[in-house]
Amino acid sequence: MDALLKFEDVELYYDHVYALKGVSVEVHEGETVALIGANGAGKSSILRAITGLRRIRSGQIQYQGKRIDGIAPDEIVRMGISMVPEARRVFPYMSVRDNLLMGAFTRSDKAGIQQSMEMVLARFPRLKERYSQQAGTMSGGEQQMLVIGRALMARPRLLLLDEPSLGVAPKLVQDIARSIVAINRDEKVSVLLVEQNSRMALRISNRAYALTTGKVALSGTSSELLTDERVRHLYLGGEF
Amino acid sequence: MEQVIANGLYLGAQYALIALGLTLIFALMNVLNFAHGQMYVLGGFVTYTIYGQLKLPFVVALICSGVTLAIIGALMEKFLFRTVIRRSKREESTMLLAAATAFFLDAVMLLLFGEKQRGVPKIISGVFISERVILPYDRILVGVVAILMIAAFMVFMQYSRPGRAMRALAQDRVAAQLMGVKVERYSMIGFALGAMLAGVVGGLLVSITGVNSGIGGPISIKAFLMVMIGGAGVVGGAIAGGFILGMMESVGLATLREYGDITYLAIFALLMIFLSIRPHGLMGKPWG
Numbered sequence: 405m406d407a408l409l410k411f412e413d414v415e416l417y418y419d420h421v422y423a424l425k426g427v428s429v430e431v432h433e434g435e436t437v438a439l440i441g442a443n444g445a446g447k448s449s450i451l452r453a454i455t456g457l458r459r460i461r462s463g464q465i466q467y468q469g470k471r472i473d474g475i476a477p478d479e480i481v482r483m484g485i486s487m488v489p490e491a492r493r494v495f496p497y498m499s500v501r502d503n504l505l506m507g508a509f510t511r512s513d514k515a516g517i518q519q520s521m522e523m524v525l526a527r528f529p530r531l532k533e534r535y536s537q538q539a540g541t542m543s544g545g546e547q548q549m550l551v552i553g554r555a556l557m558a559r560p561r562l563l564l565l566d567e568p569s570l571g572v573a574p575k576l577v578q579d580i581a582r583s584i585v586a587i588n589r590d591e592k593v594s595v596l597l598v599e600q601n602s603r604m605a606l607r608i609s610n611r612a613y614a615l616t617t618g619k620v621a622l623s624g625t626s627s628e629l630l631t632d633e634r635v636r637h638l639y640l641g642g643e644f
Numbered sequence: 645m646e647q648v649i650a651n652g653l654y655l656g657a658q659y660a661l662i663a664l665g666l667t668l669i670f671a672l673m674n675v676l677n678f679a680h681g682q683m684y685v686l687g688g689f690v691t692y693t694i695y696g697q698l699k700l701p702f703v704v705a706l707i708c709s710g711v712t713l714a715i716i717g718a719l720m721e722k723f724l725f726r727t728v729i730r731r732s733k734r735e736e737s738t739m740l741l742a743a744a745t746a747f748f749l750d751a752v753m754l755l756l757f758g759e760k761q762r763g764v765p766k767i768i769s770g771v772f773i774s775e776r777v778i779l780p781y782d783r784i785l786v787g788v789v790a791i792l793m794i795a796a797f798m799v800f801m802q803y804s805r806p807g808r809a810m811r812a813l814a815q816d817r818v819a820a821q822l823m824g825v826k827v828e829r830y831s832m833i834g835f836a837l838g839a840m841l842a843g844v845v846g847g848l849l850v851s852i853t854g855v856n857s858g859i860g861g862p863i864s865i866k867a868f869l870m871v872m873i874g875g876a877g878v879v880g881g882a883i884a885g886g887f888i889l890g891m892m893e894s895v896g897l898a899t900l901r902e903y904g905d906i907t908y909l910a911i912f913a914l915l916m917i918f919l920s921i922r923p924h925g926l927m928g929k930p931w932g
Contacts (some may be wrong), residue, residue: 455822481824493819495812506812509805510824558824 406469408433408594409454409485409562414463414473416449423449425618426463429596431562436588436595438605438626440639441615447598448490449618451564454596455487456480467562482510486560490567492547494554496540500531503539503550507557517557523591524553527583545576552580556587563593569601577601581608602639606630614639646776652894653887654783657790658845660886662863663870664797664879665841671814671877672834674735675725678742681863682749683839687713687846688855689757695851696764702851709847710840717839720745721832746860753857763854786848793844794883801879810834814877869915875928884926 409431416424424446431437439447452458454465456477465473467483475483486507495503504524508517525532528549534542539550548568555563565584569577585608588595599605606612606626614622614635622635629635662684669677677683687709695705728741770781801807809830812820821827846855870889874881889911896907919925 457818457821477821478824478826481822487822489819489822493816495815495819497815498808498811502808502811506808506820506823506825509809509812554823 438609486555494539507554652891656887656890663882665838682860687843691847713843721835875925
């Protein structure tokens, strides 16, 4: 089966410092794929390259069989790839409603947008309670739900999540993990998840790649990696 | 007393419209548009030409002022500010560019329209007289039009799709881009809209105070005062700043008359004290 997203031998530099040194990653239709690794290993750079926020130096990125490297971020969304950025980045002075509507910015089907709105609010009842509240005044966990909901409003085929557990209360991390699983299952969205919380990421994903300093060190099914000695030693020790 | 408030509201509505345009451009592009006053003056001259010289209806002249300035704003964004922002990482570059644009527009207007004070025939004559307030009808009309435009602008920013996109862009550029907002297109729309507001106020006020090519600089300074009072980049702040400055000017003119022309001296002194206590203005955000 052809991959939905194919990230092939990509090199990416920030000025003269490399962030990715020949990385290949694939996401198949319906999968949840996790990228784990320490801070600075290059996980987020992969997402920034896919969304077009960062240019790659060499290699290529294919989505549904078409090359997408070099395409601007606002076009990438229109192709069905939605990103939940790191550190949440809600629009702080907009209401929850307006934040969600911004998620549907690329769409013009009013009825469809209304449907997506209802779906998101049903999935995150908290957002329904806070519908008219300014997004910047909500808790970290609520803001995380909002940005995930906002990304879903674009009706993506591929959802990119950058550190969704960062700065979220431990109790809510479980909720967010559960909603990622549910979204992947119910909305037929493939997920590429970047996480420092490796245990959580491996539990909810089908496959995973472990990165160290800009390279894929290990890859395999998530259940394999969960029990792999090296992964245990490098990424799972000390957590929980 | 009522007279002072009426004058203050009338002035404040004009000022708020000017400040809205300035703050919109600042919020979207982080550009301090020193040429804002010159855009206002140009709007005044367009209305002067079309209504005063060509004798076409005032409404037509006003629309022409708005459209002309919107086009000039869009062109300035596309060919000047966009290229400078792309090439230079330093914020001073856009400030210098804005200042240069101001001098350039000043020179062009001096060349085209001369240095004389230009006025136009009254749009409506007559004066509203009650026991406590005396206001010419044309001032009332201009004030009401300004307030309607402020309301229309706010509704547009709050409820329309492009309005939402511009707010998103001002709050988080990268996140807005990830939602599919074309940054360049909306920066251009915002710049055009800001310039249009300045042009329309210029056109409105030419019917009352007239216009001359030298008042662009002072108007820019007033606009910056308002934005500083209210807080840069915030719509509510610009409106509050506009009405506060209008009211202060009106009160100052009424109470400080016997001491000579010191209203703005007093306003500047007050503003210095105010900014040392609240450097971000009434509603400004620490990040600008």
